[in-house]
Amino acid sequence: MKDVADLAGVSIKTVSRVLNNEPHVKEKLQRKVREAVAQLNYVPSQSARSLRGNRSYDIALICHTTNSSYINAIQFGAVIACQERGYQLSINLFEGLSGKSVKEIREAFEGLLLHRKPDAVMLVAPYATSDKVDFVLKELGLPSVRIGPVDIANRGVLVEIDDYQASIELTNHLLGLGHRRIGFVRGIEDQRSSHIRFAGFTVAMEAADLSVDPALVRPGEFDFESGFEAGEYFLGLKERPTAIFCSNDDMAAGVVAACNVHRVAVPEEMSVVGFDDADVATRMRPLLTTVRQPLGELGATAVRELISQLSTRGTVEARRIVLDHEFVLRDTTAPPKP
Structure with missing residues (x-):
């Protein structure tokens, strides 16, 4: 030095x-x-810095799965920002945490504190919206940053996009093409984004003097398989929708795959939109029309704000940061067939 x-x-x-x-x-x-x-x-020297400052210079990302392009993109941005600031990001897989008791959740985080002693944790859905996880973090005095829409107030830093407005824009795109019978695939029900995106869809439909047909709303799990199942359902209807709004890109890819199996041309016979602009959106064919979340920047912004507050105050205060989203027009949408 x-x-x-x-x-x-x-x-x-x-x-x-x-x-x-x-x-x-x-x-x-x-x-x-x-x-x-x-x-x-x-x-x-990481160990020397830790001894001098009583800090580990470690931020723990808590996730429920490793099989998520959404989480992987956020993780990449967070890693780069950590490296730029002399921190490290540790990846911690806590499967099934939402279904556990407060006692079990506390034990999981106590184990993390015992072995890694992170300065703070980063939470993504579904743990970002868990009241039980929030209670334990507050109890342990562990600072946090959350990514994605959250309805838990005054709990550290929140970094997100405007999911509601983005969903309205996607729906208006389909309406502008002339679609009136539009299907919707929801996401996991314990994730707030599932409800916000459906709310945006509903408002846009009502603004066009259209009601949302419950028969055209299907459950989903934010994965390819549930999208494929939803696609099979929609294609089996006597009166099919002419377009399908999927709450994320993985499910949209599943819907398109179902259309391919049934020889229903996308977008000539069925328009499909997704959400996130994950890697699959540009790897599938046809290329997916979607909303781009700046996933890497969400992770990077979360880390920068977290480190800034830790360096300034030694703790983390509540702050909401909303990043811009972008409508991305590609090849899976077209006017309905006459």
Whole structure:
């Protein structure tokens, strides 16, 4: 650290403040220090930093599955932001946590604190919206950042997009093409995004003087298989919908696959939209019309805000950050057949 300070022409204390992402360091000094760090290939000792500051410089991402392109994209953005700031992101798989008792959830997090001692945790759905998980984190005094729509107030940092408005825009796209009989595939019911996206769809339909037919609303699990099952159901109806709104891209891919099996052309005979703009949206054929969540930036923004607050206050205060979404027009939507 002394070598970095000498090369940058600053004090050791300034080097320490820059490396610890402390606020109120002039941008010019930050740039000098980081240039010196890069030139000298200086790597701070994680264990030494932890001992000095009583911090682990570890953020624990808590997820329910490893088989999610949504979580993987968020994770990538969070890892990059951690690396930029001298932190590490630990991935922690807690399967089935939502169905466990408060005692079992507490034991899971106590085990995490015993072995890793993270400075804070990052939560994605469904744990981001769990009252029991929220209760345990508050009880343990563990700071958190949540990603996605959450109805738990005053609980750390929340980073999201406007799911409601994005769903209205997707629905209006289908309505603008002339579709009136539109199917909807919901997501997992314990995730708030499932309800918000359906609410946006419903409002847009009602604004066009159309009612939502309960027979055209199907359950889903945010995975390919439930999308395929929903597609099979819709295609088996005597009066099919002409378009289907899926609450995420994986389910939209499943619906398109069902259409392919039944030789129903997409988009000529059936329009399909998804949500997220996950990798599958550009790997499937035809390419999927969807809403783009900046998933990597959601993870990166969450980490930046978390570290900024930890460095400034030593704890995390409530703050909601809404990032922009984008409607992405591709190849799975067209006007209905006459």
